[in-house]
Amino acid sequence: xxxxxxxxxxxxxxxxxxxxxxxxxxxTIAMEVQNHPSQRPVEAWQAASxxxxxxxxxxxxAKRLEIKPEPTGDSSGRTETSDEALIRQxxxxxxxxxxxxxxxxxxxxxxxxxxxxxxxxxxxxxxxLGASTEDQDLYAQRSAEAKEIIEALNHSPRAFAALAxxxxxxxxxxxxxxxxxxTPGQTTPEFEVALTTMQPGEISSTPVETRYGFHIIxxxxxxxxxxxxxxxxxxxxxxxxxxxxxxxAIAQYIARLVSAARISGVAMxxxxxxxxx
Numbered sequence: 390x391x392x393x394x395x396x397x398x399x400x401x402x403x404x405x406x407x408x409x410x411x412x413x414x415x416x417t418i419a420m421e422v423q424n425h426p427s428q429r430p431v432e433a434w435q436a437a438s439x440x441x442x443x444x445x446x447x448x449x450x451a452k453r454l455e456i457k458p459e460p461t462g463d464s465s466g467r468t469e470t471s472d473e474a475l476i477r478q479x480x481x482x483x484x485x486x487x488x489x490x491x492x493x494x495x496x497x498x499x500x501x502x503x504x505x506x507x508x509x510x511x512x513x514x515x516x517x518l519g520a521s522t523e524d525q526d527l528y529a530q531r532s533a534e535a536k537e538i539i540e541a542l543n544h545s546p547r548a549f550a551a552l553a554x555x556x557x558x559x560x561x562x563x564x565x566x567x568x569x570x571x572t573p574g575q576t577t578p579e580f581e582v583a584l585t586t587m588q589p590g591e592i593s594s595t596p597v598e599t600r601y602g603f604h605i606i607x608x609x610x611x612x613x614x615x616x617x618x619x620x621x622x623x624x625x626x627x628x629x630x631x632x633x634x635x636x637x638a639i640a641q642y643i644a645r646l647v648s649a650a651r652i653s654g655v656a657m658x659x660x661x662x663x664x665x666x
Contacts, residue, residue: 406438406654408445413654417441438655444476446646451475456482484638489630497626498619505617508573511584512610514549514566519558520602535596535603542592542605549592549607558602566607577601584608 406413418437425436456478460469469477489497498505516538520531538552553566561568573581577599587593587608596603647657 404654406442407652408442409449409651411445411449413438413441413445435655439657442652442655442657443643443647444472446650447476447479447643448472449650450646451479454479454482480639480642484635484642486631486634486638489627489634491623493630494623494626495619497630498622502616505622506614507617509614510570510572510612511608512570513568513584514553514607514609515559515561515568515580516549516553516557516566516605517559517561517601518556518596518603518605531603532596535605538605539592539594539596546592580604580606584611587611 406418418434418441421437421441422430422433425433425440427433427436452475456475458471458474459478460471460474462468516535518531518535518538520528522528534556538556541552542549550565550567553562556562557566559566576584579597579599583593583597583604583606587606589608589611591608593604593606597606598604
């Protein structure tokens with residue numbers, strides 16, 4: 390930790406963290422910091438302080454309402470602490486949100502159709518001539534070699550597998566360059582863009598540059614993504630919208646409690662920027 394970072398953290402510790410006259414120990418904040426990774430130690434300290442402030446405010450409210458903790462367990466055998474139970478029970482008692490109706494879910498479905506499609510499927514082979522821009526001479530050499538291989542394939546496309554075995558720097562060379570079936574997100578962006586512009590049976594007309602070098606791509610087969618029916622995804626949409634509304638409601642509820650509390654030692658964000666558990 391740099392001297393400036395140490396100074397910033399020490400400065401943030403000068404004013405004790407107090408919530409309605411209840412002080413949070415520095416040791417407790419230090420332990421919480423590990424849950425808030427940041428490149429700047431002072432930011433991690435502040436995030437930990439805010440999280441503990443919200444927790445203390447909720448616990449004080451639960452006790453004010455005389456809620457009795459009823460810890461529950463999960464399938465792995467983990468049981469809530471009394472504080473976790475109090476916060477869960479407080480939120481359950483104070484926050485009620487309506488479930489979205491079919492019309493709302495269908496509207497979301499229509500407005501976000503791309504989210505409810507099966508991904509496209511590509512059956513692909515390639516020849517990789519590995520190169521790095523750090524070695525400009527090799528980079529230029531590999532670019533020229535890739536163009537020569539494409540020229541050879543223009544005359545003899547059936548030689549693709551043999552040329553992959555001979556020239557490709559990818560382990561797939563042993564399989565004639567075959568990558569099998571891939572979906573969007575499994576390759577580099579440049580490789581993926583090239584696939585979307587090609588037709589089955591086509592070999593890329595120019596080398597495709599990525600961080601690995603130069604690729605010569607053979608698109609063997611393509612299966613377009615298909616839209617999932619509304620009935621199939623309705624429950625998923627309903628759960629997503631319900632969770633979204635609930636999280637907003639919780640943030641607003643916490644913001645009201647925060648605004649009514651006496652807090653020193655940390656600046657609290659507004660409802661939009663509150664971290665909701």
